[in-house]
Amino acid sequence: MDTQASIRQIALSQLANQFQQQGHAPEAAQQMATLVILRADFDLMSAQLSRLLAWLEVNHPALHQEALDLAEATRKEFEQRVQLG
Numbered sequence: 001m002d003t004q005a006s007i008r009q010i011a012l013s014q015l016a017n018q019f020q021q022q023g024h025a026p027e028a029a030q031q032m033a034t035l036v037i038l039r040a041d042f043d044l045m046s047a048q049l050s051r052l053l054a055w056l057e058v059n060h061p062a063l064h065q066e067a068l069d070l071a072e073a074t075r076k077e078f079e080q081r082v083q084l085g
Contacts, residue, residue: 008037011033011037012033012034012037015032016029016030016033017029019032049071053067
């Protein structure tokens with residue numbers, strides 16, 4: 001197991017234990033903890049992309065628009081995959 005995965009697993013376990021200590025059923029506590037970890041991962045990825053795009057805008061303006069176009073194309077492709085199931 002890589003370090004990042006083990007850190008997530010430890011965080012997941014600790015969060016689930018905290019939710020159980022607050023009185024939530026074990027299954028619900030596990031689901032709640034998973035949601036918190038997924039949200040944190042999403043927030044991190046969003047911050048990373050925002051920072052990268054801002055850096056490109058300042059340091060490589062010629063690539064900035066291409067990066068924005070690629071991000072938009074990725075969003076559209078993802079939405080199509082979701083709609084198709």
